[in-house]
Amino acid sequence: MMKRIPDVVVRRMPLYLRAVEDFARREHEVVSSQELGDWTGLTPAQVRKDFTFFGEFGKQGIGYNVKFLRQQLREILRISENVHVGLVGFGNLGRALAHYLIDSHVTDNPEFGSPDKLRVTAAFDVDESIVGTDYRGMPIFHVDRLSEIVHEHGIKIIVIAVPARHAQAVATKCAEAGVKAILNFAPVTLNVPDEVKVHHTDLTLELQSLAFYTA
């Protein structure tokens, strides 16, 4: 049905969603590509071009209906229904991510007035002192049970927050378990089958690219 969507376009969709939620909260009924461009820092032409990948959202010269666009964006992003997320690695970084995702963020984001449907339902670690405990109701399993729990919980996305040397083994397990997408915080490139999408958050790369701007 849809053309193959470039990853850069997919990555802008949540930003449009955030923008349109802001317009919804301010009780706008219609939003133009110019307004969406101003909000997101993109040109109106880029906004319109991105949307053409998904069909017709608005009418020339009239703009987009805010409620319709919001619902369309949620459906495009597959977050109109619950999406279950697992977290592998419950050390300092894993704990901080859980705090961020569970307490303050994804599950019910007051900042933007829109509870989205990303639910962190399980964490995994190898540390026997935390395996079997829970974090604010989220159970922590031994990583050996990854495949079993992924199936049981219907987990589609895994966040990897383990040391670099363990990340590939975890990614391989995820792929074998049928996980669809990985958000990788370990500073290594992961080899997984093409059907598993990997996004990489690498602090070192981020800081090195920012260093370019320090001159």
Added chain:
Amino acid sequence: MMKRIPDVVVRRMPLYLRAVEDFARREHEVVSSQELGDWTGLTPAQVRKDFTFFGEFGKQGIGYNVKFLRQQLREILRISENVHVGLVGFGNLGRALAHYLIDSHVTDNPEFGSPDKLRVTAAFDVDESIVGTDYRGMPIFHVDRLSEIVHEHGIKIIVIAVPARHAQAVATKCAEAGVKAILNFAPVTLNVPDEVKVHHTDLTLELQSLAFYTA
């Protein structure tokens, strides 16, 4: 001297650096754009095009001298000399970032055999129970002293890991203090003058864009 470099190109430079360091470690003397492309997942044409922004690094049909390219990339990224980094917010996330940056990562990265020059030299918080203490030798200051310490330490990059509602105030302080670049972990868009470069790491956006691939 140089053309204005698109941010996407700047962001790929650390990846090329990591690739070329891997080739250096494996004692390659020369590397081709094909090999760099295979390593980074980009096309050889993209590699060559990216490098044209910075001048001539190699010869047609011969490839790039590994040591020369590594040094060039470090200089382009301004990490051939020390770059001082500050961390604002020392809660769960800030502590995890400090752990990652100081203990395991940027300051001396055994994973890739190349100590780089990004040094996290100070953290800032408002919690009086930690202000005045240190984390593995890195002092934690009250955020009221941001401007003073930024000047004293020559800090060029600030990592913001505070709650969303405080992030703009911190960013404004950073800009006033002459910080050149901000890596923002708070889920808000920051308004700063054009001369301050902001990169945004937003877990919610990352997970929402990955949700697209879960169908």
